[in-house]
Amino acid sequence: xxxxxxxxxxxxxxxxxxxxxxxxxxxxxxxxxxxxxxxxxxxxxxxxxxxxxxxxxxxxxxxxxxxxxxxxxxxxxxxxxxxxxxxxxxxxxxxxxxxxxxxxxxxxxxxxxxxxxxxxxxxxxxxxxxxxxxxxxxxxxxxxxxxxxxxxxxxxxxxxxxxxxxxxxxxxxxxxxxxxxx
Amino acid sequence: xxxxxxxxxxxxxxxxxxxxxxxxxxxxxxxxxxxxxxxxxxxxxxxxxxxxxxxxxxxxxxxxxxxxxxxxxxxxxxxxxxxxxxxxxxxxxxxxxxxxxxxxxxxxxxxxxxxxxxxxxxxxxxxxxxxxxxxxxxxxxxxxxxxxxxxxxxxxxxxxxxxxxxxxxxxxxxxxxxxxxx
DNA sequence: CCCTAAAGTGACGGATGTGTTACTTTGGAT
DNA sequence: ATCCAAAGTAACACATCCGTCACTTTAGGG
Numbered sequence: 012x013x014x015x016x017x018x019x020x021x022x023x024x025x026x027x028x029x030x031x032x033x034x035x036x037x038x039x040x041x042x043x044x045x046x047x048x049x050x051x052x053x054x055x056x057x058x059x060x061x062x063x064x065x066x067x068x069x070x071x072x073x074x075x076x077x078x079x080x081x082x083x084x085x086x087x088x089x090x091x092x093x094x095x096x097x098x099x100x101x102x103x104x105x106x107x108x109x110x111x112x113x114x115x116x117x118x119x120x121x122x123x124x125x126x127x128x129x130x131x132x133x134x135x136x137x138x139x140x141x142x143x144x145x146x147x148x149x150x151x152x153x154x155x156x157x158x159x160x161x162x163x164x165x166x167x168x169x170x171x172x173x174x175x176x177x178x179x180x181x182x183x184x185x186x187x188x189x190x191x192x193x
Numbered sequence: 194x195x196x197x198x199x200x201x202x203x204x205x206x207x208x209x210x211x212x213x214x215x216x217x218x219x220x221x222x223x224x225x226x227x228x229x230x231x232x233x234x235x236x237x238x239x240x241x242x243x244x245x246x247x248x249x250x251x252x253x254x255x256x257x258x259x260x261x262x263x264x265x266x267x268x269x270x271x272x273x274x275x276x277x278x279x280x281x282x283x284x285x286x287x288x289x290x291x292x293x294x295x296x297x298x299x300x301x302x303x304x305x306x307x308x309x310x311x312x313x314x315x316x317x318x319x320x321x322x323x324x325x326x327x328x329x330x331x332x333x334x335x336x337x338x339x340x341x342x343x344x345x346x347x348x349x350x351x352x353x354x355x356x357x358x359x360x361x362x363x364x365x366x367x368x369x370x371x372x373x374x375x
Numbered sequence: 376c377c378c379t380a381a382a383g384t385g386a387c388g389g390a391t392g393t394g395t396t397a398c399t400t401t402g403g404a405t
Numbered sequence: 406a407t408c409c410a411a412a413g414t415a416a417c418a419c420a421t422c423c424g425t426c427a428c429t430t431t432a433g434g435g
Contacts, residue, residue: 013380013382014382014430015432036219037216037219042423050384051385053385053425056424057383129352146374148373149366149372155351155352160346164342170337173337178335181333185338185368185371186371187372187373188373189366190369191331195402195411195412196401222391222392223392224392232413233415235413238395239412242394
């Protein structure tokens with residue numbers, strides 16, 4: 012009963028993601044996006060009223076995906092297992108941090124993103140507390156610093172082309188035991 | 194022999210810095226900048242041909258300032274002293290990482306920034322090697338990961354308002370000895 | 376086969392940013 | 406007092422992006 016679509020929502024979101032990561036919020040335009048999808052600009056307006064609505068929808072979608080997987084952390088028994096699950100998850104969603112920061116730029120949504128972000132941190136407080144209770148994590152370190160530290164670690168640029176597995180395991184080691192020998 | 198200026202280069206650079214950090218490269222405009230300086234847009238064109246030239250000049254200036262201080266690292270004896278000097282320096286220049294990333298967006302200057310960046314890393318190789326030679330740093334960790342890690346650590350957002358001194362010393366501890374107890 | 380409704384197009388008017396230029400202001404030198 | 410050159414202004418022409426709207430295309434149901 013209708014004409015065939017020239018792009019799917021998945022393709023739209025993927026193109027949006029790439030553009031956002033490479034151009035940032037201000038550099039993102041429907042023109043570029045339409046070019047990417049080989050479609051006219053007007054076609055996108057059939058689905059989203061404006062750039063803000065599209066980006067908001069997209070980033071909330073990405074965060075939902077991430078939170079969904081994050082909540083599986085409780086399926087793992089013991090702090091150590093949860094810790095490795097979390098690190099692997101963050102590595103596989105290494106772009107999410109950047110996207111959240113872009114989301115915070117959205118006019119009128121700063122609050123929503125702030126609460127979403129702090130909800131996430133809140134949700135992980137239990138994980139941190141478990142680590143401290145099990146005597147694995149140093150008690151005197153602020154919880155939010157520990158979490159921020161873990162999330163930030165994936166953003167370190169790997170210019171020198173070190174293989175991913177070596178890179179990841181090195182980071183894990185520094186997070187756990189530091190870069191000093193003693 | 195000339196009229197009094199309404200803004201100094203320092204004021205211009207400071208306003209540029211704030212705008213760049215808050216709006217990003219694409220969101221930065223001469224209009225906003227002129228408003229900030231309470232001056233007409235045209236006045237800025239008396240000194241810089243366009244936005245790209247201004248931003249390029251500004252970021253190179255900032256990096257030069259940073260590199261100048263960085264080179265004082267050799268005035269400190271021993272790895273440990275150099276390590277704390279570097280960390281304190283990075284904390285006091287916590288914006289420079291963001292600015293460098295913006296610089297990498299400058300069309301036609303990616304290469305220049307890449308080499309500048311890798312020069313900086315190159316310059317610090319000696320420092321890392323010293324740490325390894327003194328037996329302080331773990332030998333098997335890639336040098337560039339260690340450096341990237343140190344530089345990245347100041348970017349962790351301190352939302353919960355923990356005092357700077359506690360924040361900084363906690364970060365130092367994690368970098369050195371990790372967040373695990375053993 | 377024809378009609379319909381969803382999908383897509385292209386051109387519009389408005390807003391904003393850019394770089395230029397002719398103009399005015401101003402302070403020191405003669 | 407006058408002149409000049411640097412400093413600043415304001416308006417212009419140009420480009421880009423935005424959101425809209427009247428239009429065309431196309432697949433499926435009757």
